[in-house]
Amino acid sequence: MALKPHRSPRRVNLISPADRIRPDAASVLLKMVEEPPPDLSFIMIAEDLDAILPTLRSRCVLLHARKPDPEAAASWLEAKGLKDFDEQLAEAGGNPLAVIRGHKIVPDEARALFLGLLKTGKRLDITKVAPGVGTGWKLDACADFFSRWGTDLIRVKSGLQPSYFVGETPELQSIAPGADLQRLFHWLDETESLKRASSVPLNNKLALEKILESYRSVFRS
Template sequence: MTPLLPWLHDPLAELLRQRGHAWLLQGPSGLGQYELALALARTWLCEQPTGQGACGHCGSCHAIDVRTHADLCVLMPEVAMMELGWPLDEKSQADIEDKKRKPSKEIRVEAMRDAVGFAQRTSARGRGKVVLVYPAERMNAITANALLKTLEEPVGDVRFVLASEAAWQLLPTIRSRCIGYTLPWPATEKAQAWLAEQGVPAADADALLRAAGGRPSDALRQARNGGSPKGWALLPKAMARGDVAALADQAPRQAIDSLQKLCHDLMAIGQGAAPRFFDEADLPKPPSSLALARWSKSLAAAARTAEHPFNAGLMLEALVSEARSTLHSAPPRRP
């Protein structure tokens, strides 16, 4: 059992006091939606639950730890299932191993139909059943509609917990049938202490948190992927030089995210506000609002194809070239 993130203890206790059959845990990435959803499922199914969560040592908790609980159905894209250690069904596993297809990046409608059948069966351990959906925004319209009927009229003792990092992408009919809960932002002190427990040097924690927009899990991911405060601070100047090597170790989606943060901070400075992701001393003078708006729109368009670029190398070169051009465009005129 992985310890619950420290800033999720109070939300878990609050959610356990609520009554209902479907919850939607929402908020930006890196706050722990999946961890909170799993902690809820563990507690609902636990044989000796407390007001603070699952006991961690009963047969139900062990079954979840080893990913074999008969009353828990986990719905995720196959890439997320494999990353988080959840087993695929036999046919999907065989198809992927035989190279018949790649793991899905969306929640497949076949998996949702299996979940609907699961919801209609009798509980195996007598503590009810739980369907966990994460990230819920990875349901397409067909998959979401397959879930909708069961959300409207749940059969038997089944509860649903949907976790999302982009809840606005869900169908309004899905959102309206769930109890919404927005995860709180962790206090800086708690986030820094947690990063230190994960082995991140104290000197780096604050800068990494800033680069991640205050999201501790994202900051930890950056640290484990080799990200450094120094490299982050040098990124704006590297983009102004057109240095592709500064983004060479990032996947297209990560590179676009980094550039969107740079664009955001330059927009903020241009309007007299403080930057969020970079130290103001590391940023160049912002170009015109029009140039930044065009860049922001272009980055948003690039993000839609980031997971399947035609050529990742050429895409990075194009992104850096556009960044350099924008940063060297004429600054706004002063009256």
């Protein structure tokens, strides 16, 4: 904040992702936004506006950047020389830049473990969670992964096609009838709570066991 600009008379502070700022840091930032230093502008980039402190959000000018439609995203990726990207594009929420940069929600080993468990529905074996959890797995990324799976499960149960896990459509269709919709929405709330709690030290194995055990209870016995 105290650095001087080396070209323009103004300074620009880019904060991304702004929806991942810890509450204590957001309170400090709010004070600076309310009374910014001379010639300093803030640019904040976020996907989840609801995760930003409301008082902070109210002091911003909101600009919505919409993602491209699937056809435009596919054409752009093809022009970049990519092939067989449909599944990766779907899991990235239709964001072609995430595909180009090779961004993944969770590591491949986490994806394999989670999908193997989530697809079993009420037969999920909770004892397989802790031994399979790797080091360095970010809980907020895991929460995003679970949230997208839950969203797709709701879509399939409602007679729609999945948005993210298109390649897992048969498995989603197989377990959707046994899912209780009200419990499923409650589980989505729990994934958001896990995402918010990821800013404080947690035991990853215990946290993942808890969220997956809760997922298993979504399904009727």
